[in-house]
Amino acid sequence: MILKHIILGFIFGISMSFISWIVGMIINSILMKTAYYKKLSNLNFIKSKSLNKNIGIKYFKWIVKNTFFKFFNQKIKLENRNTDLTVIRNEMTISEISHLIGFIFVTIFAIYKSIDVGILFGLIMMIPNVLMNLYPLLLQQENKRRIDKMMKRKTKNCS
Template identity: 40%
Template sequence: MPVAVYLCASISIVFTTALFGLLINNTINSKDFYNRLTNMNFIRNEAINKYLGVKALRLLIVNTFWSKLNPSLQIPNTRNKEQLLKIRAEMTNAEISHLIGFLITLLLMLTSYATSWHTGIILPLLISNIAFHLHPALLQQYNKRRLDKLLKML
């Protein structure tokens, strides 16, 4: 199959797994173990975040139409602790949804490889998965750390 077909298919798969991530996250967010997921921090080092492009992704999202996709994640000018905690919970929700989507996509890639079924999609799917799931999850963690600093000042 042509690379363009695999690229389009991989983007479609990633967006579909994002929907599954949202559905699964909404199912598990009332469970007891969910609170342990709210403080995940894969990369604490700011230099590594910069190297991986997390800060560049933040600038891209803030300055393009992507910022309109989830307006509940925007920090308002008037800040109170309750409002910021609500935004932090929304960030956690988005982060965990992206991570679930990332894991589902990763399982699909591993299945494709293990069964030698459409192996040409693995690389485009890996790139799409990192761009649309892993990087946004890392960005949410970065933003939560920034928000936590702000909350400590209040």
């Protein structure tokens, strides 16, 4: 019974995480039209570089850059030094907020399933959710901080 909950919870978590990407994009496109979106675009959950390192964001970044995930969002790419950083930062914000919405969406389902099926099922559901929504969100935030530094340097050099 426990093994069944682990396997089914993991499979359900993966399925819900994929669905949450679509839900995140839809809700994000609605939120973009609100005044509240500006506040959302400057979220920063983990400011510490060492904490990002300790939770493995560096390894996650390597996985994204060197596997099929690199084909998912082609708009977030630095082609050369003349690339418009503002456009890339906006695309990162869209991705970040979509993943945040997706993470919350799956978390709500995981809480419901913890009550309905069992706590183990809900906890196992959160593993794919963390890997498919929370880590991409944190990676986008780290990348946005790097882009902000680059933009600041660029404006300093132009002055």
